Amino acid sequence: MDLQEFRAGLDAWLAGHEPELRAESGPGAGLDEEMRHLSKVKRMAYDAGWMRWGWPERVGGFGGTTLMRAYLGEALAARDLIEPGIYSMTEVLAPTMIEYARPELAAETVPRLLRGDETWCQGFSEPGTGSNLGSLACRARRDGGVWRVTGQKVWTSLAQYAHRCVLLTRTGTPESGSRGITAMLADMDAPGITVRPIRAMHGRDEFCEVFFDDVRVPVDRTLGEVDGGWGVAMDLLPYERSTSLWHRGAYLRQRLGHLLATAPDGAFDPAELGEAVQAAFAFHARSRETQHRMARGERLGPETSVDKVLLATTEQAVYDLVAGAVPADIALGDGADGDRWRTEFLYSRAATIYGGSAEIQRDIIARRLLGLEGGR
């Protein structure tokens, strides 16, 4: 199947199944409901085959260009059927499994993620380890056929729903830095794991603290080489800044389109609107190029930090526009529309913080793309 066939077929399928695919309680009904709905959408899309295109056959996919995956998320977001933040986790974690897990492990677990049977999370950051990922301390000690993991993760999105966790642990000496890190896939129902959700300022349990108290992870769940976890993380992060961002861009255009269709006359300053539209256009162009590079099999790297900075800037420009166009909805609104705009506006403030802060992205650009050595 090529992209054109896929697009036509998917569009027709979505048109035919839209009532079932639309959340009954509407978007913004709370995270529990959104997660239930997301599983349903993924299951339906998987069973109809759409969710399997663009993934390798050895993990339950049908093969074909990765552009099909990009288009699926775009089409769902453009119709307001999914929230891309929770949907696109698959785009970050599945490629990592495909590249670094034992083939049998990937074949066993990835289809469950694609089908929406399972939710996964990403255990990277720690209380003492934010931007400086190489300093992480969550300890894994080899004991026969298992890793015994003790430590804490934080800012772990969806951990309260997750069945598995792609986890970074310290296997070298405390001073080993990026050389002593090992990645593994942990089961979230393993004894010794405690999850505490954190309520964020936009009113959602956006992320969690996850505590590991002598948790046993089989050694055959190791991802990549022992002490090679830094490479796994470095390969994962560009994925976090490629297809996920393409999906987010589609969602932003959909929300901006909704605002344009519904905001009262005189709500916009044309110059400010023009700037936000130009930013959305530039992001679309940049991210589209990235999708095509990925589809050609090019290895994504530090240049995706440009995509991330541009998206974060665009997202905040769009929601600044929202805040200017419907200020009373944001400040006072207690209807569904007001609640949703307020939640999204507040969430947009984090766009320059999560997934590697704007400062870290700029540091990557300075060091890796401009060749400016030293400093941070």
Added chain:
Amino acid sequence: MDAEAAELLARSLERAFRNETVKAVEASLEEIGWREALAEEGTAVVPLLFARQGAAIAASGALDDLLVSALGFPADPGTAFVLPEFGSYAAPGSMEEGGLAVRGLGSVRMAAASRAVVLTGRDGGLRASVVETGRFEARPVRGVDPRLGLVMVEGEGIAASGVEIAPATWEDALAAGRLAVAHELIGVSRTMLRLAREHAVTRVQFGRPIGAFQAVRHRLAECLVAIESAEAAAGAVLGPDGGADPVAAGMAKAFAGRGARTVARHCQQVLAGVGFTEEHGFHHCFRRVLTLDGLLGDAKTLTRELGEQVLRDRRLPEMRLL
């Protein structure tokens, strides 16, 4: 054009723009066969040329060639194009009782050209006339960027009949022109960033190159984001049919113009004192940015008008399918 041919053309253009004088640049472009490439390949060759002209802070009549041929006239070194007034994109000419009146800008080509194409607009209809350059006044502009060689064109009572130009033809020509200037602005921006980066790795303070300091690193990173985004936006202007999309071209030019000012601001701050001198090359770049932004509609005008259009439509402009 395949990648190899494009690379070859790009390298020839790079050499052409290293020439000191405009005359030599124009001669090199002639030798390379730029006009033939434009005729054969269409707008696809525009990014190749204008990015390099911008990077070299060079000047030529290439924009004249592009606009003249887009309106259906033969492009040659003797034919100039009268550009709209600074900041605007309205037709520079009008058909009055006593003949054609014109008020606009000319490129560096104008001095050597024997004729110029003048676009006139009245009652919603557009016409283009070929006028002998001796029939109007062409006064050199000093202004902020004398090296660009712009002239102020003014005249009236010029006998001309012209040919009718379909609005869509001018829209396409304008789109091609805006795409060209967008790439030129991106080229200038890349040169500014190169100069600032060189300074950041060689200038030592507190025992370290200043490029080790976060305040400097982040400014330069911000420049690269502005440049790469503008380049992506400009790259999305050419459709699969090879033509420039008018709405996209307006967005790309405004974005590149605003981005170039961002790049100029950060690079000037990083270059600090030395970048403020006439001995350093930065000021040529900054002058070029200020001038190029005003050609074929400046960023401020294009951005406001885009916002007004989106408000009338109440929906976003179409963007290319994945």
